[in-house]
Amino acid sequence: MSSHTDWSILAVDADSGETLIESTPDLVLPTASVGKLFLLHHLAELLDADPTLGQRMLRRDSVEPVADSGLWQHLDAAELSVNDCARLVGAVSDNLATNVLLDLVGLAPVQEVAKRLAPGGSMLYDAVRDVRTPEDPPMLSTGCAADWAAYFRTPHPTVLSWLAPATDLSMVSSALGLDPLAHTDPGADLRVWSKTGTDDGVRAEVGLLQTGGRRAAYAVICRFDGEVLPVLARMRDHGTQLIDALRAD
Secondary structure, three states: OOOOOOEEEEEEEOOOOOOEEOOOOOEEEHHHHHHHHHHHHEEEEHHOOOOOHOEEEEEEHHHOOOOOOOOHOOOOOOEEHHHHHHHHHHHHHHHHHHHHHHHOOHHHHHHHHHHOOOOOOEEOOOOOOOOOOOOOOOEEEEEOHHHHHHHHHOOOHHHHHOOOOOOOOHHHHHHOOOOOOOOOOOOOOOOOEEEEEEEEEEEEEEEEEEEEOOOEEEEEEEEEEOOOOHHHHHHHHHHHHHHHHHHHO
């Protein structure tokens, strides 16, 4: 049986806006955990207004347990600060920390942020669920490359600080050759701040890449029904294209 893929891709020079890579950038596709960025951005704006909120302690048993991505479910700590929950979401896409933060701030305000930031229709629909029933939204989030490339031209600096240690470098960022567990040196020539999304038939990476004194805001989103390895190979190729474009004379 032949496989099928849909792509939404856009990469631009973050300063000039020059298009570096483009393919159906307005196509809205499932983006899995990428939509958690709307939660992080909303939280960053709340912290701008009240920095003390970051020290508020949150209990993980305030929400139902949820599995898959994340570390908090494996830790002894029963409570963490708002700041640390956000760091877990940025670094390892922590599902439990995501739901605890959503329980704190509410989904509706996060969706209002999405409407403001993403004119192309990117949206976070729900908290993370182990099982989705017919009564639940059918997926966690959707998005298009145009929205996310635009966001990462002028991202919130606090959101970037949470994304800096992101450990999933399996997609576009696999071309960079970075240590997934140690790539936050502010003096390094090559840096990336990214958020990925993974689900059955979905791979997505959005972010900001910096090298050679230049920056690219990028988003590569794929929905597919075949093997994942060709999808990851193409995403890696786009990472190589971005490095080459930024380092070109």
